[in-house]
Amino acid sequence: MDKKTLIIDHFECWGCKACEVACKQENNAPDGIKLIEIVEDGPRMAGEQPFFEYHVRVCRHCEDPPCVAECPVAAITRRSDHMVILDTAECTGCEACIDACPYDAISFDEANGVARKCNMCSSRVNQGLIPACADNICLARCIQFTSTFDST
Amino acid sequence: MTEFMQSNIEREMAVYGYDSLVKSHCRMCHGGCGVLIYLKDKKIAKIAGDPDCPINHGSLCSKGLASAQMAYHPDRLTFPVKRIGAKGSGRWARISWDEALDTIAERILDYKSRFGAESIVMGYGTGRENEAAIYRFANLLGSPNVLTAGHFCYGPRIATSIITCGTNPIVDYEHHPKCIMVWGNNVVISNPDCYKGEPFSNSVKKGAKLIAVDPRLTRIAARSEIWLPLRPGTDAALALGMLHVIITEKLYDHEFVENHVFGWDAFKERVRQYPLDKVEEITWVPSEKIAAAARLFATTKPAAIQWGVAIEQQITCADNDRLLMALMGLTGNIDVPGGQVLFQPPKVRNVGQFGAHRMLTDVQRDKRLGGDRFRMADNFAIINPKCVWDAILEEKPYPVKMLFFISSNPVITRANAREVYRALEKVEFMAVADFFITPTAELADIVLPAATWLEMDYIGDYWKRHGYILPRRKAIQVGECRSDHEMLNDLGRRVGQEAHWWENFEQALDWILEPMNITWQEFKKMDYLRGDVVSQKYKARGFSTPTRKFELYATVLETWGYDPLPRFREPPESPYSTPELCEEFPYILITGRRQPGFFHTENRQVPWLRELHRDPVVEIHPDAAGKEGIEEGQWVYIESPRGRIRQRAKYFSGMDPRIVSAEHGWWFPEKNIPGRGWDESNINILTDNRYETCDPAMGATSVRTLLCRIYPVSESEVSHG
């Protein structure tokens, strides 16, 4: 099975938020729910240097996902192609995954009473398309999608 | 471009069952990006970037991506309306296009016969690529008065570059500058004028060294080799200081100076008056840093200056532009690959010809409002807005009876907003063409539903100086909305201009393209047209200026009675020019920090864009916030001698604690009250527009740098807000 990965170069991010809107266009997450979100780090001093960066907050599709481990109803699964998928139909809204995620990448959708996170545009990827945020939208191409043969 | 990976178009269509694809050209900002519009059942289902477009190479910004949400917005005005209640009452009745245009035409002819064509002022804001059509209409009518943002945005760059070197020098990112000095510009967020953030970003990835001139620590500043956090409004002094270093250390291009520059000795003498110790005192930037930046910029080839509007919205407007051009010229970076190129447009009929400026008689031209005061603006058919408000309110030098604003929201965007509001309340007749009933449109007699870029055929980037034109192809029709061009074509035929307009607007596009021997239908099948790219054209034919040289000393400015050499002017309100005022209003307020998703006053009602940024935000240094008792996220009042507004405080330590930075363009479309909160957070409630505070040649209003105080909004007031 090809291993699917989102590679993110936070250093290159300019904070333009095009990826946030590309995600909305594809997934139409409810108002206030951001499956991908740009967050600010700084300004602050890093030694003598003034420091200011943007970071892309999105599901990392971890190798050993704590959210999968914590979910009591197995609503989150890690596929053989390494994509970590949250199935909102199975989600009971207990929020265990939200606390478990070290990257703050899962939000609670109040209106629907479920947890929401980036599923790496699985419906696109399943059909051979690139996830919306990685689909050449970004001016710095900080977000790249790769599909490589997994020999393990 | 195969360099960047993008989903296959056929596959995309098959998977989602889209019926068709229209390639077009976005204009959610100044325009520019090539776009793929996927349609299903004649409705837009998805927008993506066009990988074949040389402007954006498939990338797209938040605004472009959300265009369809704007086009299909439930609040969109989709048919003409006339006002049936008092101004601002929000009571409208639907009318037909014929009734709307006949009424407007009747008013125009009536005012023209009674008060002269000059009593009718046409206006646009940043322009939805309708500029040339609006000027055409006004010139044919005989009105010299077209009120635009040109006095303080882009117009100054065009005017000053024409008198300095013939045309606007554009950064040549295609050939990757090795050093980019980003001057008061956040190109990756704003995609200003002739630029997009994408090519800039590509050059940075290729290793361009950055110098940032910005009072705020932007991401660009944080990535720069050298960041020069200048005192706001002192750009000219900083540039003069850099020139001082470049001249005394002989880092300039000797061949260029010897053979292609006019006024070298006088210019050198002027620069000599700005030694680094003095410049450090003015700008608050340490002289070693200024020297280091000057050296890096002058010795790295090719180098370029990424410039924009911030330096133009100051009392030192024209001279700021001219000084940055002096830096480009003296370092030998004009018209060289990877430097700043004087691109040539494709050989179509240009915007000047389409604008029909020659049709305006001398008698009418001499009546241009403020023409005797702001001579450079006058020569480029630009007016200072206060001249219009005065003509309405005081009827001096003559009464203005009618306003026709096409894509403009001046009660939010022009300085001294309360005066603007009074003038719009008083004017006898006002028509507006726009997407929504904005706070400006609320004061109109008739509002016309304008088409967005998705709903029109046009020649994209027709007005730009980067040398490309690209087809904008109509993808959808929304209600009865019509493009501004079509509307003016129709209106022109109703006021006796039929000989100069066309049966339909497609014929106008054919006329523009005719010198290239192509029609619109043929152009529509092309990706783009580009003018010939030739370097150092001045070596063969000189620069297109009176002396055929690069004019450091502007001969035409001298003719118009101005100092031909650039200089620094202290901002009209500052700790140094108004020290007493500074005791009461102790902070330097800078305005207009760009946010992703918004374009001046636009897009506050577009859900995906408003979600990026919900509230107007004023940045304050944590030290200053502590002193003023301001908490992070709290609503605060920002007050100037002209009034007060509120925005939400955000701690930001990346600037001098003596500075606060507020946003512009705010109104609240979601508020269902008259005025839609037009004066609650609108920065121009605070700005000044007195003539003495404007650039003496260009009439630019000084909206970027003023003095303010800042304090919390009390709990009880918040709940009432």
Ligand code: SF4
């Ligand atoms: S599109 Fe790219 S540069 Fe823009 S915010 Fe997203 S990751 Fe950053």
Ligand code: SF4
């Ligand atoms: S930068 Fe301007 S032209 Fe490009 S997508 Fe954004 S709004 Fe459209």
